[in-house]
Structures are given as C-alpha cells and as structure tokens.
Amino acid sequence: MNSCKLSVVVPCFNEQEAVPIFYNEVKKILVTLKAEYEIIFIDDGSSDKTLEEVKELSEKDKGVHYVSFSRNFGKEAAMYAGLKKAAGDYVVIMDVDLQDPPSLIPEMLSAVCSGEFDSAATRRTNRKGEPPVRSMFARLFYKLMRYFSDIDIVDGARDFRMMSRTMVDAVLSVSERGRFSKGIFAWVGFRTKYFEYKNVERSAGKTKWNFRKLFLYSLDGIVAFSTKPLVLASITGILFLFLSFLFIIFIIVRKVLFGDPTAGWPSLVCIILFVSGIQLFCTGILGQYLAKVYLETKQRPLYIAKDEK
Structure with missing residues (x-):
C-alpha cells in the first residue's frame, strides 16, 4: 500500500455542516493506511458555505483539493468531475454525510490492491431510518432495473465504491451526457467484490433527495440501460x-x-x-x-x- 496513491472523491451540495465532520473522520482512516492520499471535494453549485469550508480545509491540508461548479449540475456530473480530477492509483467515491462508513476503506483498498478485484463496491443490507414508502419504491426500482436492463445492479448498491485506475479510465471513457453511474459501473464490467453494511444515519444536514428526484433518477437509469x-x-x-x-x-x-x-x-x-x-x-x-x-x-x-x- 505504501507505493500507491488513493483519491477520495466527495460530491457536495449544501453540506457546510457535514464537510468538516467528514474530513475529520476520513482523515483518521487515511493516516492509518500509511499511503499517499488526496481528498477531492466537488462543490455542486452550493448556495451555502460549503465551498468556504472546503477552501479552509485545503489551506490546512495540501492533500485536499476541490472543484466548484458554476451551478448545480447534479451528483452524476459531480462524480464524473471527481473521477476526472483524481490522480490516484485507486479512487473511492463517498457521500459527505458519512452514510458511507469510512471504516470500510482499508478493507476495500486491500481487496483492490490484492489484484484479485478491480473494484470494491458496497450495498446496504437494510433501510432503517428511511420512510417506508421511499424504501418500497427503492426496492421496486432495483427489481425493475434487473428486469428491464441487460446489466446486473445489486439491490441496495451504493455509489460508495473503490476502483482501480484501469476501471476509472474505463468509466471516464463512457462519455454519454445522461449518466447513470450505477449502470455504468456494471456495464464496463471488471471483477467486483461487494461489502455489506447496515444503514447509517446522516452525520449532519438533510438529504437533498426527495421522491420526485428519486423517481426521475430511476427513470433515467431504466431509459439509459434498456430498450x-x-x-x-x-x-x-x-x-x-x-x-x-x-x-x-x-x-x-x-x-x-x-x-x-x-x-x-x-x-x-x-x-x-x-x-x-x-x-x-x-x-x-x-x-x-x-x-x-x-x-x-x-x-x-x-x-x-x-x-x-
């Protein structure tokens, strides 16, 4: 692990409260790896002080970088921008709200560093804390995706994923504008190991995903990967x-x-x-x-x- 570099891509939208909490928790994990690292915050056109918080961190830590959008382009664009900027041999995408447990990073890195896997992905085993209606439609979405599309999307799969440089380059080569990353990750292939964990509550702030956004996102996924x-x-x-x-x-x-x-x-x-x-x-x-x-x-x-x- 000493010879590799790890990039952590973090999409953010109005997360001024969560940014410093996330940084402190992730930093604790990264220093134990004894490997070179960088944290890339993608400010997706936030209207609060998210960018100011990130800039403050970048002044204190040379390993912190950022990209700030001119407006809100959405999480898919933010993830693409982060992957494009990342210079690491391995790249992990995480949500800033700490619903993606940083404690899994060492295990994920070990899996991809071993050479046996090109990607270490995660899935939630439950949806504790979510509204029942939202959980029901989320499960329905995964069933529809498996039925309608030719790709296999694991139920409960998250965007929290670590990839080798080879897989990152493959994902970036998919240049379509209407992006659905969960589908792209599955479409490009590569050997993937899944890590399971129970749902974790947000560290701070409120979710930006409402039912309407989730519905449109699922519709985009079905249309993007199925005829x-x-x-x-x-x-x-x-x-x-x-x-x-x-x-x-x-x-x-x-x-x-x-x-x-x-x-x-x-x-x-x-x-x-x-x-x-x-x-x-x-x-x-x-x-x-x-x-x-x-x-x-x-x-x-x-x-x-x-x-x-």
Missing part, C-alpha cells in the same frame, strides 16, 4: 389491436344472432379513454428515448467549473 420499454410499447399496441378485432367480431355475432342494438355509450367512452391513455403512455416512452437522443446531440459539457484547486 425493453420500447418493446413493451410495441407489444401493448399489438395486444390492443388483437383485442379490437375480438370486440368487432363479438359485436357482429351478437347483432346477427340476437339482434342486440350496439348501445352503451358510457362504456364506449371509458374504453376510448382507456385506450387513449395507453397510447399516451407508449408515446411517453418514445418521448423519453427521443429526449435522450436530443440531449446527446447537443454535446453540452457535463459541468462548468468556476473554481478549482
């Missing part, structure tokens, strides 16, 4: 076409055999509304993929840095 929703839309269209033929035959037979009038406009309205809803749903699926293509063709940068050290 099965498009197949689902096609199958749904064929199914309703087949059902419409059955209803036409049913109405003709009923008229010929029983002379029943074709009445029942309320039920007809319900059917029209239902089918219209299905059509809009399928159109929405197509729209999501079209939107991804539209954004990719713009070739806009993932982030804009206004300050860096």
